[in-house]
Amino acid sequence: MTYAKDKEEVDFAYKVRRAMTESSEMLPSATLERLASARKLALSRQKQEEPSRALAFGGILAGSNGTMFSNKSWLKKLWISLPLLVLMLGLYGIYEYEQEQQINDLAEIDAAVLVDELPPDAYLDNGFNAYLNKETPPAKSEE
Numbered sequence: 600m601t602y603a604k605d606k607e608e609v610d611f612a613y614k615v616r617r618a619m620t621e622s623s624e625m626l627p628s629a630t631l632e633r634l635a636s637a638r639k640l641a642l643s644r645q646k647q648e649e650p651s652r653a654l655a656f657g658g659i660l661a662g663s664n665g666t667m668f669s670n671k672s673w674l675k676k677l678w679i680s681l682p683l684l685v686l687m688l689g690l691y692g693i694y695e696y697e698q699e700q701q702i703n704d705l706a707e708i709d710a711a712v713l714v715d716e717l718p719p720d721a722y723l724d725n726g727f728n729a730y731l732n733k734e735t736p737p738a739k740s741e742e
Contacts, residue, residue: 623631 626634
């Protein structure tokens with residue numbers, strides 16, 4: 600259903616209710632009494648629904664009437680916030696570990712570049728990738 604259609608139905612329901620309220624004032628009292636008794640009869644015959652049930656653990660989720668931490672509110676707050684604190688510390692540890700790994704990787708690359716015996720012109724050459732991909736001749740062995 601669209602919003603406009605829903606609005607039309609609600610407007611119609613209000614108009615019907617208003618018309619019924621206005622016309623009920625003009626009904627004779629005997630008719631009003633019969634309608635009231637019919638309503639009471641209908642309500643008594645209405646099928647009773649079972650009450651809904653909810654499971655709550657020690658009142659922690661259901662409200663402040665719990666028995667587990669009723670006298671120690673700071674302990675209750677700690678108990679609830681402990682998983683969040685552990686999660687935050689774990690995420691911070693992972694972040695720091697990844698940063699350290701990235702720094703170590705960059706340091707290894709820098710050390711390899713500084714130790715390598717490339718001529719300085721190789722770094723300035725546009726064909727540096729081709730130079731790197733070129734196979735280096737095997738070292739001459741003296742016999």
